[in-house]
Amino acid sequence: MRETRLRNAVADRISEQFIPDRSSFPLRTATVAAVAAAEAEAVDRDARFPQKALDAMRAQRLLGVQIPLAFGGDGASVADITDMCYTLGRACASTAMIFAMHQTKVACLVRHGAGSAWHETLMRRAAAGQMLLASSTTEGQNGGNIRFSTAAVEHAGTEISLARNATVISYGAQADGIVTIARRANDAAGSDQVLLAITRDNYTLEPSLAWETLGMRGTCSAGFELKFKGTAEQIFPEAYDKIHAQTMTPVAHLSWSSAWAGIAAASVERAQLFIRKAARGAGGQMPPGAAHFTAAKMSLAKLRAMITTNLDTYLTHEHDERALSSLDFQSQINLLKVEASELAVATVMSAMRACGLSGYRNDGDFSIGRHLRDVLSAPIMINNDRILANIATASLMSGVPTTLRD
Numbered sequence: 001m002r003e004t005r006l007r008n009a010v011a012d013r014i015s016e017q018f019i020p021d022r023s024s025f026p027l028r029t030a031t032v033a034a035v036a037a038a039e040a041e042a043v044d045r046d047a048r049f050p051q052k053a054l055d056a057m058r059a060q061r062l063l064g065v066q067i068p069l070a071f072g073g074d075g076a077s078v079a080d081i082t083d084m085c086y087t088l089g090r091a092c093a094s095t096a097m098i099f100a101m102h103q104t105k106v107a108c109l110v111r112h113g114a115g116s117a118w119h120e121t122l123m124r125r126a127a128a129g130q131m132l133l134a135s136s137t138t139e140g141q142n143g144g145n146i147r148f149s150t151a152a153v154e155h156a157g158t159e160i161s162l163a164r165n166a167t168v169i170s171y172g173a174q175a176d177g178i179v180t181i182a183r184r185a186n187d188a189a190g191s192d193q194v195l196l197a198i199t200r201d202n203y204t205l206e207p208s209l210a211w212e213t214l215g216m217r218g219t220c221s222a223g224f225e226l227k228f229k230g231t232a233e234q235i236f237p238e239a240y241d242k243i244h245a246q247t248m249t250p251v252a253h254l255s256w257s258s259a260w261a262g263i264a265a266a267s268v269e270r271a272q273l274f275i276r277k278a279a280r281g282a283g284g285q286m287p288p289g290a291a292h293f294t295a296a297k298m299s300l301a302k303l304r305a306m307i308t309t310n311l312d313t314y315l316t317h318e319h320d321e322r323a324l325s326s327l328d329f330q331s332q333i334n335l336l337k338v339e340a341s342e343l344a345v346a347t348v349m350s351a352m353r354a355c356g357l358s359g360y361r362n363d364g365d366f367s368i369g370r371h372l373r374d375v376l377s378a379p380i381m382i383n384n385d386r387i388l389a390n391i392a393t394a395s396l397m398s399g400v401p402t403t404l405r406d
Helices: 002-017 022-046 051-059 078-091 093-113 117-129 240-281 290-317 321-325 327-355 369-375 382-399
Strands: 134-140 155-157 159-166 169-171 176-182 193-199 205-207 223-231
Touching: 022 051, 022 078, 022 093, 022 159, 022 369, 051 223, 078 093, 078 290, 078 321, 078 327, 093 117, 093 134, 093 169, 093 193, 093 369, 134 159, 134 240, 159 176, 159 240, 169 290, 169 327, 193 240, 223 290, 240 290, 290 327, 290 369, 321 327, 327 369, 327 382
Parallel strands: 134 176
Antiparallel strands: 134 169, 155 159, 159 223, 176 193, 205 223
16 A cells, blocks of 8 residues: 555656646547558458558657656646547547557556656656557457456566466557566465566467458557566566556547547538438439438547446556455446447437448548448447456446436
8 A cells, every 4th residue: 555655646746746738639530540540441351450640650659649748748637648549540440459458557657656767767768769569458368358367477586477368468569668467476366466567578479360350450469479488576566456446448448438429429520421412413312321320420429438437447547456446446447448339329320320331331531431341340349249258246236326317
């Protein structure tokens, strides 16, 4: 507890001394989005990494934007990051998801690395070199159960090693480093986990599973045999259960949901253009799909409101460990992922029905096929059924509100 207070005090001093200038964020993000949009179709068709978009992120210094100014970043908040995810999601789903996952790892580094010399050095390196950090939370047969690890950290004095059968490492081959979880030691329980930050100079990847998917093809989230050797300093000083509750889960679900909302917004925009064109061609008479456009517009509004409400809750309690670990908040933030993913799919589907055959086609200005394929990943990315099963007991323990605004 004393170490946690010390780290929080360090972070507070940094915040007081350096006030970020957020005025450049929208323009910098829009610049990257324009590059991402230009290659989105090719990225999807060829299942290739959106390298041009990543190069643009580096040029605009967005990869290190969340790192505090004291360590060379821009001090962006989680609210800033979600806005960026939404903008990028409208341009290219794969680019947005890569950015969202990277920024989730950076958020863990920023919040839980302050006060650790090794992690503070990594922050400086990440900001200066605009390093891309990959996510590795899935291994073996555990599917999306990231609160249980099979692979364990091997200890030999101050040196450590890890061998991990990672069935998915998001953009692993393209990343400059990986943030991964593992059992604390060989004799530790699967739920007794630690978080490690590792860099290319101390790990190797052996491809084990290709990435041939329906959507999100540009994330290149292939499987690898991960082998790492480094020092014990690379383990985050706090236990993973705290990192998971306070940062990993809320930032991931807020960022992912914002990216999905961006995909939904792009599909609604195409549907709107189609309806306008069809109405003009029919002398002002609305086409049959107009009602589906209205449904898409309404569900997008609900999706955005859901995300911003949960974001406001998180920002209000961002530094309150007890509130973030509470059953109410954990249930709420997990249900955000479930509800947002389902609503995003429904929104894109309504947009496609508004466009009819023009939306179903892959070769027209109103095509929504890529958006639908990409957003269909949302409910199965950490499967919604698993989340609902995991929070069922917690939901029973949580009280039912007695007033509208409680």
